[in-house]
Amino acid sequence: MRIGIDAMGGDSAPATEVQGALAAKDLLSADDRVVLVGDEPALRALLDAHAGWQEYIEVRHAGQIIGMDESPVEALRTKPDSSMAVLFEMHHAGEVDACISAGNTGACVAAAQMRMRRLPGVHRPGITILMPTGHGPVAISDVGANVSPRPQHLHQYGVMSSVYLSVVRGVENPRVGLMSIGEEDVKGNLLVKQTRDLMRRDPSVNFIGNVEGRDLFNGSCDVVVCDGFVGNVVIKLMEGIAEGVLTSILNEVAAVMPPGKGDVIKHAGRALLAKYDYNEYGGAPLLGVNGTCIICHGSSDHRGIKNAVGVVLESRKHHVNERIIELLSQGQKALHG
Amino acid sequence: MRIGIDAMGGDSAPATEVQGALAAKDLLSADDRVVLVGDEPALRALLDAHAGWQEYIEVRHAGQIIGMDESPVEALRTKPDSSMAVLFEMHHAGEVDACISAGNTGACVAAAQMRMRRLPGVHRPGITILMPTGHGPVAISDVGANVSPRPQHLHQYGVMSSVYLSVVRGVENPRVGLMSIGEEDVKGNLLVKQTRDLMRRDPSVNFIGNVEGRDLFNGSCDVVVCDGFVGNVVIKLMEGIAEGVLTSILNEVAAVMPPGKGDVIKHAGRALLAKYDYNEYGGAPLLGVNGTCIICHGSSDHRGIKNAVGVVLESRKHHVNERIIELLSQGQKALHG
Numbered sequence: 296m297r298i299g300i301d302a303m304g305g306d307s308a309p310a311t312e313v314q315g316a317l318a319a320k321d322l323l324s325a326d327d328r329v330v331l332v333g334d335e336p337a338l339r340a341l342l343d344a345h346a347g348w349q350e351y352i353e354v355r356h357a358g359q360i361i362g363m364d365e366s367p368v369e370a371l372r373t374k375p376d377s378s379m380a381v382l383f384e385m386h387h388a389g390e391v392d393a394c395i396s397a398g399n400t401g402a403c404v405a406a407a408q409m410r411m412r413r414l415p416g417v418h419r420p421g422i423t424i425l426m427p428t429g430h431g432p433v434a435i436s437d438v439g440a441n442v443s444p445r446p447q448h449l450h451q452y453g454v455m456s457s458v459y460l461s462v463v464r465g466v467e468n469p470r471v472g473l474m475s476i477g478e479e480d481v482k483g484n485l486l487v488k489q490t491r492d493l494m495r496r497d498p499s500v501n502f503i504g505n506v507e508g509r510d511l512f513n514g515s516c517d518v519v520v521c522d523g524f525v526g527n528v529v530i531k532l533m534e535g536i537a538e539g540v541l542t543s544i545l546n547e548v549a550a551v552m553p554p555g556k557g558d559v560i561k562h563a564g565r566a567l568l569a570k571y572d573y574n575e576y577g578g579a580p581l582l583g584v585n586g587t588c589i590i591c592h593g594s595s596d597h598r599g600i601k602n603a604v605g606v607v608l609e610s611r612k613h614h615v616n617e618r619i620i621e622l623l624s625q626g627q628k629a630l631h632g
Numbered sequence: 633m634r635i636g637i638d639a640m641g642g643d644s645a646p647a648t649e650v651q652g653a654l655a656a657k658d659l660l661s662a663d664d665r666v667v668l669v670g671d672e673p674a675l676r677a678l679l680d681a682h683a684g685w686q687e688y689i690e691v692r693h694a695g696q697i698i699g700m701d702e703s704p705v706e707a708l709r710t711k712p713d714s715s716m717a718v719l720f721e722m723h724h725a726g727e728v729d730a731c732i733s734a735g736n737t738g739a740c741v742a743a744a745q746m747r748m749r750r751l752p753g754v755h756r757p758g759i760t761i762l763m764p765t766g767h768g769p770v771a772i773s774d775v776g777a778n779v780s781p782r783p784q785h786l787h788q789y790g791v792m793s794s795v796y797l798s799v800v801r802g803v804e805n806p807r808v809g810l811m812s813i814g815e816e817d818v819k820g821n822l823l824v825k826q827t828r829d830l831m832r833r834d835p836s837v838n839f840i841g842n843v844e845g846r847d848l849f850n851g852s853c854d855v856v857v858c859d860g861f862v863g864n865v866v867i868k869l870m871e872g873i874a875e876g877v878l879t880s881i882l883n884e885v886a887a888v889m890p891p892g893k894g895d896v897i898k899h900a901g902r903a904l905l906a907k908y909d910y911n912e913y914g915g916a917p918l919l920g921v922n923g924t925c926i927i928c929h930g931s932s933d934h935r936g937i938k939n940a941v942g943v944v945l946e947s948r949k950h951h952v953n954e955r956i957i958e959l960l961s962q963g964q965k966a967l968h969g
Binding site for chain 2: 364401439442443474476478479482483484485487507508509510511512513521523524525527528529530531532533534535536
């Protein structure tokens with residue numbers, strides 16, 4: 296398999312992408328290749344510090360970069376030689392089998408929709424993130440691909456995330472909750488109420504009803520479905536807490552410790568925070584496109600990129616897309632006869 | 633002033649409401665009274681254990697209770713003798729000047745809208761919560777009164793929360809951010825984009841643009857405006873984190889401490905968590921109604937109820953409603969000439 300990486304996308308590109316590609320070596324089979332797309336001289340300079348990289352890495356030049364703040368569709372139109380545009384063009388031409396990017400999420404979603412198209416039966420692709428919790432990962436979908444979804448979209452995010460969590464992470468019959476503002480049926484907005492009706496009628500989803508924000512952390516569900524606006528607010532909030540609140544609390548605890556003992560706490564704290572580190576999960580798949588597209592956090596480190604390669608390999612090995620088509624088709628039959 | 637409290641609403645009613653009313657004594661002036669509305673025999677039995685309560689507390693009987701899971705409008709209609717319905721009926725009749733409830737939030741909002749009506753110029757009331765952060769409280773509005781708002785509603789939540797934060801908590805010229813999924817203007821859904829245009833054109837709001845979830849904790853804004861669905865998800869998420877994640881982390885840190893030292897951490901941890909304790913802030917005002925309505929968390933303890941009485945007194949002392957009418961009128965002139 297040939298796995299393409301947008302080497303210019305992330306906050307510390309291309310160094311992180313190059314390190315990630317090198318680190319991915321031990322995940323690859325003999326005929327797998329990583330293709331780094333971006334500024335060729337810069338990429339070769341970084342790679343040449345490592346002997347033997349040519350055995351599993353290729354470089355494809357792209358002369359432009361799409362910035363994090365650019366308008367996605369406009370940027371793709373005006374920068375056809377950007378690393379993002381070239382990467383997805385390569386997928387369209389059959390030159391890579393999967394795409395990974397830590398760049399502008401909106402541009403990545405737009406490029407994937409244009410160049411990969413949708414799987415049969417899928418209305419709109421959605422991003423599924425695995426959020427680390429004390430009870431293991433919880434899948435949240437959508438977290439930003441679709442900020443104005445219809446109920447049919449949310450229903451499919453539940454189905455697709457269930458497939459992903461069950462086949463890639465071995466969670467049996469994942470419990471799917473619908474993010475709302477109370478467990479009762481009367482709570483929520485119109486979107487939630489209409490989605491709930493669809494979920495209830497589809498026996499291919501293990502739907503447990505409405506969940507609230509607190510249910511992300513208490514082990515009561517495996518998949519949380521929400522619109523992309525809410526999902527994106529939630530993950531940014533979690534990042535803010537991990538970065539700011541937890542770190543400041545651990546520092547304050549360390550400060551009240553006896554002299555010399557503060558480091559024990561800081562060390563323990565770092566180990567604990569690692570549980571909540573998204574780099575461990577290696578990026579979020581854009582589920583529903585006819586291909587494999589993994590979106591990494593802009594500030595992913597090399598482990599995040601390496602693990603994204605792992606997510607690609609696992610997704611293909613376990614036939615995630617084939618299973619999605621199958622389950623959506625079963626659901627359609629149940630809903631519409 | 634006569635301050636009415638729904639004594640049957642909270643998770644541990646009426647004991648908590650009675651304790652809170654008793655604790656509020658030192659906040660009251662000589663002619664202030666607290667009126668507890670609920671099961672009179674039960675309330676008197678609890679009160680009679682405390683000498684002298686009759687000097688500042690009155691009891692009004694109400695024979696029914698609205699449960700947390702009941703449909704708000706339906707419950708108010710079928711339970712006219714519920715503590716919630718009777719409390720707001722008393723406000724309507726001029727028998728109390730303010731209403732406090734830790735009960736069914738939806739029912740409280742519905743009762744307030746029906747019985748207090750709106751302030752002149754207000755489109756829809758919204759709940760403003762003060763979220764404790766390491767940089768001091770951040771006001772979030774709306775957190776559940778209005779799950780399908782129009783841009784005009786969100787704009788007014790920004791104005792009303794600014795007034796509340798500035799006059800009650802002394803924050804000068806509060807910085808108002810609009811919750812979105814990126815700082816750039818191109819980000820967000822249609823509601824966000826239309827609200828941003830209104831905010832920008834109103835000089836009576838110190839609007840700083842889009843904010844993200846992480847900005848709740850980094851001290852970059854004082855007021856966060858969002859739709860009631862998103863706001864409610866956010867506060868439930870924060871509760872889940874405070875209850876679950878932080879506690880488990882502190883326990884884990886304590887476990888790796890030398891024998892006998894774990895208690896130091898637990899003690900320090902409790903003190904730190906108190907910073908994030910909503911009981912300190914005493915409930916959330918429903919801003920925009922023609923009256924003073926404070927909604928407490930269902931699991932508020934007696935400090936939460938006592939501090940809600942404090943919020944009522946501060947709101948009235950600083951003429952929050954008069955200032956809201958004034959500022960909304962200024963904004964209207966700026967927007968429409």
